[in-house]
Every structure is written in structure tokens, then in C-alpha cells.
Amino acid sequence: MNKKTSLTLIYFIVAFIVLIFLERYFLTQQTLQISYSEFKSLVKEGLVNNLIISKEYIEGKFVNGGVEKIISLRNIKEEKEKSFIKSSKTFYTIRVEDPDLIRELSDRNITYSGKQEVTWVKTLLSWIIPIAIFIAFWSFILKKMGTPGEGLMAVGKSKAKVYIEGETNVSFKDVAGVDEAKEELKEIIEFLKTPQKFLKLGGKIPKGILLVGPPGTGKTLLARAVAGEAGVPFLSLSGSAFVEMFVGVGAARVRDLFQQAEKLAPCIIFIDEIDALGKVRGLSPVSGVDEREQTLAQLLSEMDGFDTKKGVIIMAATNRPEIIDPALLRPGRFDRHVLVDRPDIKGREEIFRVHASKVKLGQDVDLKALAAMTPGMVGADIANIVNEAALLAARKGKQFVGMEDFEEAIERAIAGLEKKSRVINKKEKEIVAFHECGHAIVAASLPNADPVRRISIIPRGISALGYTIQLPTEDRYLLTKSELLDRLAVLLGGRCAEEIIFGEVSTGAQNDLERATDIAKKMVKNYGMSENLGPLSLEQSRMMFLENPWEKKGDYSEDTAKIIDEEVRRIIIESCDKAKKILNEKIDKLKIIAGLLIEKEIIEGEELKKLLES
Numbered sequence: 001m002n003k004k005t006s007l008t009l010i011y012f013i014v015a016f017i018v019l020i021f022l023e024r025y026f027l028t029q030q031t032l033q034i035s036y037s038e039f040k041s042l043v044k045e046g047l048v049n050n051l052i053i054s055k056e057y058i059e060g061k062f063v064n065g066g067v068e069k070i071i072s073l074r075n076i077k078e079e080k081e082k083s084f085i086k087s088s089k090t091f092y093t094i095r096v097e098d099p100d101l102i103r104e105l106s107d108r109n110i111t112y113s114g115k116q117e118v119t120w121v122k123t124l125l126s127w128i129i130p131i132a133i134f135i136a137f138w139s140f141i142l143k144k145m146g147t148p149g150e151g152l153m154a155v156g157k158s159k160a161k162v163y164i165e166g167e168t169n170v171s172f173k174d175v176a177g178v179d180e181a182k183e184e185l186k187e188i189i190e191f192l193k194t195p196q197k198f199l200k201l202g203g204k205i206p207k208g209i210l211l212v213g214p215p216g217t218g219k220t221l222l223a224r225a226v227a228g229e230a231g232v233p234f235l236s237l238s239g240s241a242f243v244e245m246f247v248g249v250g251a252a253r254v255r256d257l258f259q260q261a262e263k264l265a266p267c268i269i270f271i272d273e274i275d276a277l278g279k280v281r282g283l284s285p286v287s288g289v290d291e292r293e294q295t296l297a298q299l300l301s302e303m304d305g306f307d308t309k310k311g312v313i314i315m316a317a318t319n320r321p322e323i324i325d326p327a328l329l330r331p332g333r334f335d336r337h338v339l340v341d342r343p344d345i346k347g348r349e350e351i352f353r354v355h356a357s358k359v360k361l362g363q364d365v366d367l368k369a370l371a372a373m374t375p376g377m378v379g380a381d382i383a384n385i386v387n388e389a390a391l392l393a394a395r396k397g398k399q400f401v402g403m404e405d406f407e408e409a410i411e412r413a414i415a416g417l418e419k420k421s422r423v424i425n426k427k428e429k430e431i432v433a434f435h436e437c438g439h440a441i442v443a444a445s446l447p448n449a450d451p452v453r454r455i456s457i458i459p460r461g462i463s464a465l466g467y468t469i470q471l472p473t474e475d476r477y478l479l480t481k482s483e484l485l486d487r488l489a490v491l492l493g494g495r496c497a498e499e500i501i502f503g504e505v506s507t508g509a510q511n512d513l514e515r516a517t518d519i520a521k522k523m524v525k526n527y528g529m530s531e532n533l534g535p536l537s538l539e540q541s542r543m544m545f546l547e548n549p550w551e552k553k554g555d556y557s558e559d560t561a562k563i564i565d566e567e568v569r570r571i572i573i574e575s576c577d578k579a580k581k582i583l584n585e586k587i588d589k590l591k592i593i594a595g596l597l598i599e600k601e602i603i604e605g606e607e608l609k610k611l612l613e614s
């Protein structure tokens with residue numbers, strides 16, 4: 001609870017108690033309550049005067065002897081009580097229906113008057129106090145809302161906090177196995193070190209940099225390392241924290257963040273898990289959408305209004321780039337993307353080295369062997385393994401962390417990761433290697449296929465165990481028939497390689513087949529690329545919003561449908577044969593390259609070219 005508000009609250013409670021006390025004490029202390037019969041006997045003897053008669057009660061003053069009369073009426077013996085009664089000068093009694101009273105009073109010359117019901121104390125008690133309490137309560141509530149993060153807003157703020165680090169104390173040395181990403185970020189560091197100098201030379205600096213990569217590959221670490229290398233403050237917050245907050249708070253936070261950044265420049269703003277914030281709008285109609293949109297809109301407008309010249313670099317990280325709102329990726333926003341991929345075997349060895357330097361290593365520890373034992377693992381996994389190994393060694397009372405501790409830790413990690421299906425066994429690795437080489441060799445051998453940039457068998461995402469990247473990676477708008485056919489052969493090359501080498505196929509080719517079938521269908525139905533059917537479009541391109549997207553409409557006969565199916569099948573089979581022919585011709589190369597891939601996990605395009613030419 002806020003100190004200030006709790007104090008105000010205490011003031012109010014104290015004031016309230018004091019008032020009650022005042023009323024009770026001051027106004028009644030000297031006033032004796034008497035019964036109506038007592039009152040009547042006092043009236044008969046003329047022992048009261050100055051009566052005030054209200055609807056419910058009668059107040060008045062005792063005349064000399066009045067109190068004594070009460071004492072005798074009540075037959076009081078105790079001195080203490082007597083003196084208490086004697087000290088009272090006024091009395092009051094509850095009024096009883098008594099039509100004769102006024103006449104009796106007149107007879108005895110007792111003055112009396114009516115009474116206006118409310119006194120100021122009453123007014124105070126019945127009106128001002130409740131209002132005061134109400135106001136106090138509301139100001140208390142409003143204060144809670146105004147300063148999110150305490151009390152009511154604790155859920156929101158505790159995570160949406162902007163962390164400001166003057167010095168991150170992380171350098172590039174602490175981030176291993178991501179040399180390409182580091183290379184791309186060097187320019188940013190240069191800029192942050194001396195923005196003026198950089199701008200004088202006419203360098204153009206990107207405003208926003210998006211770090212993309214699977215979880216645990218060191219994106220957050222890398223961002224902090226950039227700040228550390230440049231020696232600038234690091235302002236960070238997490239995108240996911242906004243989603244839980246009340247509407248409007250996130251936007252205010254973003255505004256604050258940019259204001260602070262301006263004061264601290266040169267510095268880095270880092271938004272972690274930006275996908276939570278910049279999810280494609282309208283993707284999920286669940287809660288938090290409004291808040292997210294407002295926050296996102298604020299972020300976009302802040303970014304647009306921000307000038308790199310001020311020396312502020314905005315970085316963000318995500319492991320799901322595909323769901324990010326395209327508005328965030330437009331030029332002038334997060335237009336520079338840096339891939340932070342899973343480390344290869346060499347990278348893992350380096351990461352082991354970084355983390356192992358913090359523990360006492362036994363003589364028998366072979367970091368290279370450890371790297372070979374952990375395919376598919378990322379920096380965070382390795383950090384955990386080293387930590388676990390150190391704990392195991394400590395439990396055994398050892399002075400050093402030995403190889404067996406590492407092996408045990410790796411086994412545990414693998415058991416944990418296998419549940420998440422991210423680790424592949426030796427046989428699988430072999431199949432994946434041949435499969436990917438199949439794609440790559442077919443691609444490299446066909447004139448109209450995009451050149452291969454890299455083959456990797458480092459698992460990526462949930463489904464893809466390996467991948468072959470071809471250049472260009474962006475979408476093409478116009479493709480010729482021969483390009484499409486070559487593309488089909490490349491897609492089928494993976495499956496064909498498995499068939500040739502192992503005599504059977506695995507489930508790994510499912511995605512390839514889907515994509516191949518899709519292309520073949522489009523060739524026949526949309527592009528009119530089948531000789532047997534001629535240049536007909538047999539499917540209207542669907543209009544997303546007007547029609548039910550699941551209902552594919554085609555206005556052709558059953559017979560045509562049959563021919564379409566046949567044509568699609570023919571195209572696929574011919575492409576498959578083409579791929580097989582290439583692979584059978586180069587089977588020696590296939591075996592060599594696959595063997596190398598199993599060992600190194602990654603083969604770059606250049607290397608593949610050399611291997612194929614040799």
C-alpha cells in the first residue's frame with residue numbers, strides 16, 4: 001500500500017472517532033437521562049425549567065433540588081453515583097404521548113420551546129463524514145489506478161516494468177556461436193559509441209532492429225551485449241507484460257519509455273517478446289486485444305516520430321516473426337532483421353566454453369565432445385547443463401566438475417527436451433542429413449532452381465528437423481513453368497534421397513509433399529500449364545472475405561476433375577523421376593556430403609558447390 005494514501009486513511013478514521021467521542025462526551029456528559037415518570041414528578045414539583053421539546057425527546061435544565069429529587073427517587077446510596085448525578089445540570093428524556101404535558105407546564109410556569117431537529121454535529125455526522133469517507137476511499141482507489149504496479153495493479157506492473165541498466169556488464173565475449181549476428185550489430189555499436197561522428201560521415205542507421213530466432217538462443221543476451229559493448233544505458237521491457245494490463249496503461253508506458261530514452265541518449269530501447277505486442281491484429285479475438293492495439297499504435301507512432309540522430313536504437317526480439325503485425329516491419333520501423341539461429345557444433349563448443357569458464361573444470365572435460373553430444377540445443381540449454389553439472393559435482397563433494405557430471409547433466413537435459421521433441425537421435429540425424437542433401441544436390445544440379453545458400457540438420461522449430469535454404473528467399477511474383485518444375489524436383493529430392501539410400505521413406509517428407517502437391521495443382525488448375533487440359537483456369541482465385549475460404553469452388557465437370565487429378569499425379573511423378581535421376585548420377589557425392597553434414601551439421605552454399613565440382 002502507498003504510504004501517503006494509508007496515512008490519509010488513518011487521518012480520516014481518527015477524525016471520525018474523535019467526532020463520535022466529542023458528541024458522546026461533550027454533549028451528554030452533563031446531561032442525565034431520566035425516565036418519563038421521573039420527568040413528570042420533577043415537573044409536578046417545578047424542579048425543571050428551560051425545556052426544549054422535540055418530536056422524540058425532551059431536554060431541559062434542572063432547577064435547584066432537581067438532581068436531589070432524582071437521587072431520592074432512584075434511592076441511590078453509592079457516593080460515586082450520587083456525585084455523578086449531582087454533576088449533571090441538564091437532562092433529557094424520551095418523549096411519551098402525553099396530551100396534558102403542555103398544560104401542566106403552563107400551570108407551573110415552566111418555560112418551554114420547540115426544537116429544530118438537526119444540530120451541527122448531527123449534520124456533520126450524517127452528511128460530511130460519509131462524504132469524506134467516500135472521497136477518501138475514491139482518492140485511494142484512483143491513486144492505485146494512477147500508479148500501476150502497486151496494490152490493484154501489481155500484476156501488470158511487476159512485469160511491465162521498464163528496467164534501466166546504466167551498465168549491462170555484458171560483452172560480446174559472453175555471447176558465443178552467433179558470429180553472423182554479432183557482425184551485423186557491430187555497426188550499431190559504432191554508432192552508439194559516437195553518434196555525432198557517425199552521422200557526420202553520412203552513415204545511415206536503422207531505427208529498429210529485430211532479433212529473430214528460437215527461444216534460448218541468446219537474443220536478450222545479445223541485445224544487452226550490444227549495450228555493454230557500446231557502453232550505453234539499456235532500457236528494456238517485455239511485450240507480453242502489456243497484454244495483461246488495463247487499457248491505456250501500456251500506451252502510457254511506451255510514451256514514458258521513449259521520453260526516458262531521449263534523456264538518456266545515446267542508449268538502447270529493448271522490447272523483448274515483441275510478438276506478444278505486435279501480433280497480427282485481429283488474429284485472436286480474446287482478451288487484451290484492445291490494450292495491445294493501443295500499445296502497438298503508441299509504439300508505432302513513437303517510432304515514427306523518433307529520429308535516429310538522437311542516438312537511440314530500438315531493438316526487439318521475437319521467436320515468432322511470422323505472427324508479427326506487418327506494420328511493425330515496415331521501413332522506418334523494425335526494418336533490419338538479425339537472425340539469431342541455433343548454434344552449430346562449433347558454436348555450441350564456444351558456448352560451453354563461455355559457461356564452463358565460470359566453474360572449476362576437471363582435466364578430463366572435452367568441450368568439443370560435449371558439443372557433439374548436444375545437437376539441437378541452444379545457449380540456454382547449455383547454460384543449464386553447465387549449471388546442472390556443477391550442482392551434481394557439488395552434491396558428490398567433488399572439487400572439480402568432471403566429464404561424467406557433464407554427461408549426466410546432458411542426459412537429463414535430453415530427457416527433458418525429448419518431451420518437447422527437439423532432440424534427434426543418431427539414426428534420425430542420418431535420415432535427415434540424406435534428406436536435406438537430396439534437396440540441396442537436386443537444387444544445385446538444376447538450371448532453373450534457386451541456388452543453395454545453406455544446408456543444416458540443426459532442428460528448427462517443432463516440425464522441421466533440418467532445412468535447406470535457397471536464395472532468393474523472398475517471394476517471386478512471376479515464375480516460369482520450367483522454374484516451377486525444377487522447384488518441384490527440389491522439393492521431392494529429399495524424399496527421393498531417402499528412398500535411394502535407405503530403400504524406404506520417412507514421415508519427414510510430409511511438408512515437402514504438401515508443398516509439391518500444392519504447386520502441381522496450381523500449375524494445372526490456375527496457371528494452365530498442363531498440355532492435356534490446355535490454358536484454362538479451372539479455379540477462380542478466391543476472394544478472402546466474400547466467400548467461405550474453406551469452400552473451394554471449381555466450375556468444371558467430373559471428367560475434368562479426373563483429368564486434373566491425373567495431370568497433378570503425372571507432374572509429381574515426373575518431377576520425382578527427375579530428382580531420382582540426378583541423385584542416382586551423383587550418389588557418391590550424396591554420400592560424401594551427407595557424411596560431412598552429419599559431422600558438421602551445417603554446410604554453406606559455397607562449400608557445397610566446391611564439393612559438387614570436385
Ligand code: ADP
Nearest residue numbers: 174175176215216217218219220221379380383
Ligand atoms: P532468448 O532471449 O533468445 O530466449 P536468452 O538471451 O534469454 O535467450 O538466453 C538465456 C540464457 O541462455 C542467457 O542468459 C545465457 O546464459 C544463455 N545463452 C543463450 N544463448 C547464449 C549464447 N549464444 N552464448 C552464451 N550464452 C547463451
Ligand code: MG
Nearest residue numbers: 219220272317
Ligand atoms: Mg529472451
Ligand code: ZN
Nearest residue numbers: 435494509512
Ligand atoms: Zn524436405
